[in-house]
Amino acid sequence: MVKHYLDEAISELQELISITKQDIQNIQKADHSCVDEHTKKKNELVRKFEKTKSQLDSELIKLAQANSGTDLASVLSDEIKDKLGELRESLEILQKVNKEYAKSVVVVKEFYDSLLKAMLGVQNGVSTYGDGKNSSLADAEKLLKLRV
Numbered sequence: 001m002v003k004h005y006l007d008e009a010i011s012e013l014q015e016l017i018s019i020t021k022q023d024i025q026n027i028q029k030a031d032h033s034c035v036d037e038h039t040k041k042k043n044e045l046v047r048k049f050e051k052t053k054s055q056l057d058s059e060l061i062k063l064a065q066a067n068s069g070t071d072l073a074s075v076l077s078d079e080i081k082d083k084l085g086e087l088r089e090s091l092e093i094l095q096k097v098n099k100e101y102a103k104s105v106v107v108v109k110e111f112y113d114s115l116l117k118a119m120l121g122v123q124n125g126v127s128t129y130g131d132g133k134n135s136s137l138a139d140a141e142k143l144l145k146l147r148v
Helices: 002-028 035-066 078-120 137-147
Strands: none
Touching: 002 035, 002 078
């Protein structure tokens, strides 16, 4: 059962990695057509992974209890140990890909924020857009939304 849960967890992580890499490519191409679909898929995969990981933990605890006094590493087969290493590696890859994705998202957000500020005539956090009176960026954004 441990092998089954390990295979399942690794598969879920690899799918998360794949989707996140696609998201990075889509950001670079300014293609946002898959954002909603990918977000739903990734949320579902995270939930599945959490459940699988919990089941794996339970199985490992059962093994440890059944072999009390014995080191768990000596109880596990080489194949299971390799799979645990693969799981760890997949988690590390996902972490790196998520960091890259986060950087891309921040860059895009900063670009849109600067574009919005330029469109609204914002200087030092104050806009003189519209009627010439000073107002906050939030007020200017509301005005823009009303006019659009």
